[in-house]
Amino acid sequence: MRIIALAFALLSATPAIAADTPPAVTETFRMKAEEAHQGVVADKRYIYAISNAEIGKYDRKTGQRVARWQGDPKLFVHMNSCILDRAMLICAASNYPQVPQASSIEWFDTRKMAHVKTRSLGPQRGSLTWLDWHDGSWWAAFANYDNKGGEPARDHKLTTLVRYTPDFTEQGAWLFPPAVLDRFAPYSTSGGAWGEDGLLYVTGHDRPELYAVRLPEAGSTLIHVATIGLVTNGQAIAWEKGGAKRTLWSISRAGSEVVAATVPGVTR
Helix, strand or coil, X not given: CHHHHHHHHHHHCCCCCCCCCCCCCEEEXXXXXXXXXXXXXXXXXXXXXXXXXXXXXEECCCCCEXXXXXXXXXXXXXXXXXXXXXXXXXXXXXXXXXXCCCEEEEEEECCCCXXXXXXXXXXXXXXXXXXXXXXCEEEEEEECCCCCCCCCCCCHHHCEEEEECCCCCEEEEEECCHHHHHHHCCCCCCEEEXXXXXXXXXECCCCCEEEEEECCCCCCECEEEEEEXXXXXXXXXXXXXXXXXXXXXXXXXXXXXXXXXXXXXXXX
16 A cells, blocks of 8 residues: 555656655755766765766866766767776666667776776667666666657666676566656666665656665565655766765756765665
């Protein structure tokens, strides 16, 4: 009954923040970054703003760009998001809006700001929009769209979360719950990151909302736990590395800004 009531509240709420949800996030930092068109990651010292074929490295104290990587747009068609693993950026990329949908994972050395490794996934369950490492596995989200960038007979309802071994052998796959898919439509998930609380936090393409979901005890559909109002409109997200707890980074695409906010705790 609780899930049904929550789904009804989501559908009848205003676009900004759904009813019956935890308090909205608290913004703690905002800065201009020219490359902030797709995503952002940050640690205690640097901020990395991500665009389709560019990554800007910024000093957090001064706000100045200290390094920049620029790739060939023909090779790096649509870089969607990245995670930070020590001195390495690991990024999800696709050929969006081309079809058939094909995806790859790209590695960058943050010290040299150089591209060092690639792994092509080829055609998959959709278009790779985000990747995260959690519980000894890779977790990847494949987006599907109703319109531009979508494939015939596939739409946002086929947005899929896939779990892989360290060498990218598939271990399992899950669909997103209807209450969250309704908020994605007609697009899909653009960002996602596992929290230390064991919940998966995801965003859509344009709504200022963060969705907390968890794996089901049985079946193949994720469970919607909560919706939290954001101060930015979807796109890629990342938890701050080595900094304040529950600090989530996102972007304001319209303003080319990177934004940090504290996310309230969620009861599972």
